[in-house]
Amino acid sequence: MARRADHSRDDLTEIALATATRIIETEGLQSLTTRKVAAEIGYSPGTIYNLFEDFDALISRVNIRTMQKFNASLGKVQLTGDAISDAKEILQVYLDFISMNPSLWASNITHGSREDIQQPAEFLQELDKAFQKVEAAIAPLFDADSKREAWISARVLWASLQGIVSMPANARIISEKSMTTKEMAENLVDKYLRGI
Amino acid sequence: MARRADHSRDDLTEIALATATRIIETEGLQSLTTRKVAAEIGYSPGTIYNLFEDFDALISRVNIRTMQKFNASLGKVQLTGDAISDAKEILQVYLDFISMNPSLWASNITHGSREDIQQPAEFLQELDKAFQKVEAAIAPLFDADSKREAWISARVLWASLQGIVSMPANARIISEKSMTTKEMAENLVDKYLRGI
DNA sequence: CTTATTATTGACCACTGTTCAGTAAATCCA
DNA sequence: TGGATTTACTGAACAGTGGTCAATAATAAG
Structure with a gap:
């Protein structure tokens, strides 16, 4: 068999991405393979390489979508001007998103x-x-003249949160005194912002 | 050929670990394979599995050694009782260790x-x-009655630092305004401790 | 001196990402 | 309409992966 054209190129890309997303969600990034995606959409492995540059590009495309979905969630947050409570609401959205999409977020961190x-x-x-x-x-x-400080703080907060949610839950370190990711994250944001 | 016994079991384990460490240091964790270690020490792949449970166990053994080396460095820090300056000295040791052992630390984080x-x-x-x-x-x-708070804060700090040093340097996000890992880490520790 | 144990091999398994010559369908052009 | 060209797709092949295991030979034990 050759040229089938029962899907347009864009359709096929869409289907492949949806399938890859599903595999990551249900089996984890480690279980994602080109052959698995190909088999599931009913095409040969070679076709995947007709749609994507390589395997990493496929993962990146899934991650881009995950970030887009996350940014859409963030968009719903209306800032009030109260930095502390605004930051805490963003944190809630962040934690909610992760708990709803744990594997996709893990993929984001691992690959990103x-x-x-x-x-x-x-x-x-x-x-x-x-x-x-x-x-x-x-x-x-921050004052008007310390824009760079604000710029840095946003990135420091982000990276720090990433570290906290990356800490493996199974590690005794966390479970011993039953400290949840949420507790750690709130502690960080609270103390860090208070320190500014 | 069979049984050679030109090394004791412990010797051989030691040699394999040293070789694996060297490969991670010079080529990165991604380049570490059982066959590469085996070839380099002049044994067959199967022998590696006689020494280690599996590939992950080999990596873990290297990571344990890395943590031991790090703890040895930490041991040199004499605490003065001034929390802020003590924490900052620990941070310096941490950053120095990473800059001296970037790949080993990355392996620690990735696999750990x-x-x-x-x-x-x-x-x-x-x-x-x-x-x-x-x-x-x-x-x-912390007061004497908030030991749990101290316990949590130590872990939050650790996880946050891990997030900061994991942020890929090549990402435009960091290089754009030329923010270094060191600057971010010091910012975190400073603000977080100040917030307590 | 035989027997049991142990260290080591290397072929083998099922898998991976990736490439590419070949093929057939769709499209273009005369 | 019909032949040439472009395009989508396959499937076999490649070099590699982690992992297993019967066979073998050297050593240790009895």
Whole structure:
């Protein structure tokens, strides 16, 4: 068999992405393979490479969508001008999103933190959108002349939260005194913002 | 050829670990394979599985050693009782260690944060040692009745730092305004402790 | 001196990401 | 209409992965 054309190129890309997303959600990033995606959409492995540059590009495309979905959630947060309560509401949205999409978020962190691959511009742009929201929320804590400070703080907060949600739940370190991710995250945001 | 016994079992384990460490240091965790280690020490792949439970166990053993080396560095820090300056000295040791052992530390984070594998008890113990040092350093900031608070704060700080050093340097987000890992880490520790 | 144990091999398994010559369908052009 | 060209797709192949295990030979035990 050759050329079938029962789907347009864009349709097929869409179907492949949806399938990859489903596999990550249900079985984890580790279980995602080109062959699995190909088999599930009823095409050969080679076709995947006709749609995506390589395996990493496929993962990145899923991650971009995850960041887009997250930014959509963030968009619903209306800033009031009270930095502390605004930041805490953003944190709630963040934690809710992760608890609703644990595997997709893990994929985001795992793949998005790899230094040996170039992250696509689109992914970095979505990341930047999230940064800007945090920046806007905490802006009232800074003078007009310390814009750079606000810029840094938003990134420090983001990276720190990433570290906290990456801490494996099964590690005795956490379970011993039954400290939840939520408790840690709230502690961080509270203390860090208070320190500014 | 069979049974050679030109090395004792412990010797061979030692040689394999040293080789694995060298590969991670020079080529990164991604380049570490059983076959590569085997070839380099002049044995067959099967021998690696005679020395280690599996591939993950080999990595974990390297990570345990890395944590031991780090704890040795931490041991040199003499606490003065001034929480802020003690914490900052620990941070310097932490940053120095990472800059001296970037790949080994990356391996530690990558493999030590995986939720799909059981981290060996020895690794968690070494991690706990590090926590205790941080806990001891910041203890003066807490009343006697809020030991749990100190316990949490040490872990929050640790996880947050991990997030910061995991942020990929190549991401435009960091380089744009030339913010270094060191600057971010110091910002975190400063603001977080000030907030307590 | 035989027996049991142990260390080591190397072939093998099922899998991975990736490439590419070949093929057939769709499209274009005369 | 019909032949040439472009395009989508396959499936076999490649070099590699982690992992297993019967076979073997050297050592240790009785």
